[in-house]
Amino acid sequence: MSLKEEPVRAAIETAAAHGVHADRCEVLQDGSTLVLRLSETLVARVVQDVGGPRQGTAWFERETRIVQHLWTHGAPVVPLHPDIPPGPHERFGYPINFWRFVTRIDAEPDPAAVGRVLFGCHETLRSYAEPLPVLAILTEALEILAGRPLFPERTQGMLRDRLAACVEGLAGLPFQALHGDAHLGNLMNTTDGLLLADWEDAFRGPLEWDLASIIWNALILENDRAWVDALLGAYRDSGGVFDDGVLATSLVARAAAVTAWYPILYPNPDAERSLKLERRIEWLWEAGGFSFES
Numbered sequence: 001m002s003l004k005e006e007p008v009r010a011a012i013e014t015a016a017a018h019g020v021h022a023d024r025c026e027v028l029q030d031g032s033t034l035v036l037r038l039s040e041t042l043v044a045r046v047v048q049d050v051g052g053p054r055q056g057t058a059w060f061e062r063e064t065r066i067v068q069h070l071w072t073h074g075a076p077v078v079p080l081h082p083d084i085p086p087g088p089h090e091r092f093g094y095p096i097n098f099w100r101f102v103t104r105i106d107a108e109p110d111p112a113a114v115g116r117v118l119f120g121c122h123e124t125l126r127s128y129a130e131p132l133p134v135l136a137i138l139t140e141a142l143e144i145l146a147g148r149p150l151f152p153e154r155t156q157g158m159l160r161d162r163l164a165a166c167v168e169g170l171a172g173l174p175f176q177a178l179h180g181d182a183h184l185g186n187l188m189n190t191t192d193g194l195l196l197a198d199w200e201d202a203f204r205g206p207l208e209w210d211l212a213s214i215i216w217n218a219l220i221l222e223n224d225r226a227w228v229d230a231l232l233g234a235y236r237d238s239g240g241v242f243d244d245g246v247l248a249t250s251l252v253a254r255a256a257a258v259t260a261w262y263p264i265l266y267p268n269p270d271a272e273r274s275l276k277l278e279r280r281i282e283w284l285w286e287a288g289g290f291s292f293e294s
């Protein structure tokens with residue numbers, strides 16, 4: 001049995017054990033996490049990289065709890081499947097959770113709408129009282145860099161220095177529950193509106209981290225300041241308050257953390273991903289005095 005067949009079987013058999021039977025098997029994503037559409041309404045997410053930095057079901061457990069809170073309070077998120085217990089589940093060693101299928105629409109999200117969606121989630125998360133790790137992606141990235149040689153020694157040292165300085169700079173600020181990985185790839189434009197998905201990276205930190213995550217590519221790689229200003233303006237007009245200095249630190253932290261994770265998430269990157277990685281590293285070399293003004 002190949003690696004792909006076993007996680008597919010794990011998802012199908014787990015759903016069937018709860019009375020939900022697959023009538024199809026459409027692969028929506030095939031990476032460290034396998035995403036499968038198994039019926040008209042059912043989507044399964046299965047962790048394939050069971051030997052990677054994140055092992056066990058703690059990540060999916062964190063995600064299911066926080067999504068339940070958000071969905072109950074009407075926040076714009078992809079819901080868990082109503083006919084299967086939230087779990088997380090595990091079969092053959094593969095962590096699994098199950099979601100309701102949503103229909104994407106072929107339209108780029110308006111940046112102002114993105115800002116309003118992020119603000120709505122942040123407002124709902126203020127009342128989320130369950131424990132979450134603090135600055136998790138940043139501290140995980142530091143552990144990754146300390147534990148394995150992923151880059152030339154000088155680059156690896158620069159990444160560690162940038163991350164350590166950012167962790168120190170963000171410590172002591174007001175923290176709340178965050179999405180943790182709020183880039184546009186985790187924002188789905190659907191017939192139900194804009195929905196924020198993939199909450200397994202949720203942690204406690206300054207809300208500027210999520211803002212930095214969602215504007216980084218547009219601001220740094222695409223130089224689309226109008227798009228960034230529209231998003232931040234809508235976030236602020238909705239009632240959001242953020243600090244430009246903390247946002248600048250978060251932008252540096254986001255670039256360094258994503259860079260540290262890149263060789264793990266994309267061990268064989270295509271030309272486009274390789275170019276993005278090179279540009280992030282080049283930007284980080286110059287980012288010591290980076291500032292941001294909204």
